[in-house]
Amino acid sequence: MIRLSLIGIGTGNPDHLTLAAIRAMNDADLILLPRKGDAKSDLIDLRRTICAQVLDRPVSIVEFDMPTRADQPAYVDAVLDWHDAIAGLWMEQIRQHLPDGGTLALLVWGDPSLYDSSLRIAARLPGLDISVIPGITSMQALTAAHAICLNDLAEPVLITTGRRLREQGWPACASTIVVMLDGGCAFQTLKPEGIDIWWGAYLGMPHQALCHGPLSSTGARIVAQRAMLREEHGWIMDIYLLRRRSG
Template sequence: MSFHLTLIGIGTGNPEHLTLQAIRAMNAQDLILIPHKGAGKDDLAGLRRAICDEVLTSDTTRIVEFDLPVRNEATLDYRQRVDDWHDAIAAVWQATILAHGGARRVGLLVWGDPSLYDSTLRIAARLEPQPSIEVIPGVTSVHALTAAHATVLNEIGAPFTVTTGRRLRDEGWPPGVDTVVVMLDAGGAFREIDATGVHIWWGAYVGMKEQIIIEGPLAEVADEIMDARLRARAAHGWIMDVYLMRRT
């Protein structure tokens, strides 16, 4: 069965982040898929449902929820774990879409933007037959972070690097830049670098009502950030955070 797949960037959990293009795209779908990410993360599915409740006006758009496969952490090779997980997710998408035959336009709501540290496009490439794919850009957590702190992402004419907590922890500060944005940090990678002269702008749940932001010299606020992170995870069962660091 051929179908059209639309990947819709929905921002960081605030319905006001939706663009008019995203709202129109949501209402044009026959089917919108919403994943359940497991125990403790039901809020994420709930936020997607709340966004649909707020902006959907079409009587023909169906919302279908599915259980997202769990990544097998027993495999030693990280890339292999991710590839196997993406294969499993693509298979679940395929089965869910086939189970709701007649859907010619299928939408997935993507946190932030489908192009930045998100694998939805890579998973979609595994579908058979390959659907036609449309991407609706969205507000990223990086945009939401800098807006929350009323700061800029880069110095005048200067480059910056976007990386992950894993790489920062394993490889240190990326060479050739004074500004680093860190995403997908399991927690506290900033404590593995030399804090001398480093300023940090940190945020969790940026753009959402639960938003927490902390900024200051890294040496002075690192412990405060870790404490806030632990409390937030305990309160919500999950956490999404992102931070910007700059050598001054």
């Protein structure tokens, strides 16, 4: 029997770990850490730091190289092929390091249930006993950093991606939207009048960056700052909240 623990680790700050996450890491027989290339070496360094800080017993830690997602117009097909490749790598590590069974742990940014595909990938592997340990999401870290409420009083919130915002525009069903996985600053495609933006990058990390204000005057500043930070660090993870002003 292979038990798989998908452990939400927040935005990389060890202070974001819950007690349940720490227990799950220490209960594991194997922790897999994915490498995503030199440009994102900070990400595996953060995972290494978390392991070093919270493990109080010997746990086998194995690093592996993540496959690259194909850059092709058929986005969903490319993602499905990518997930198949990742599942194959997980199975390879399980066969090599847990031939007699045991508990495998994966450290998932944010929460495994929100815009993360670990659960979908795990579903490709038969016979796993899966448990999920929830974590602080980048959405929560964003609203906390700006000290704002996620929603207006009695109003809905919609969570979407940059690709969806660019292709479909502002969703008609919400006055507040949270945009994740946006590598192209899709807010530039909106008419900015009457919209405020709260943006954050590297949330919870020492080099956290924040910006907020009317989209009409703040959008260009965010685009420039984001490009500068990406150039400086070689990678960027960011998220933003947009809200239409009432009245």
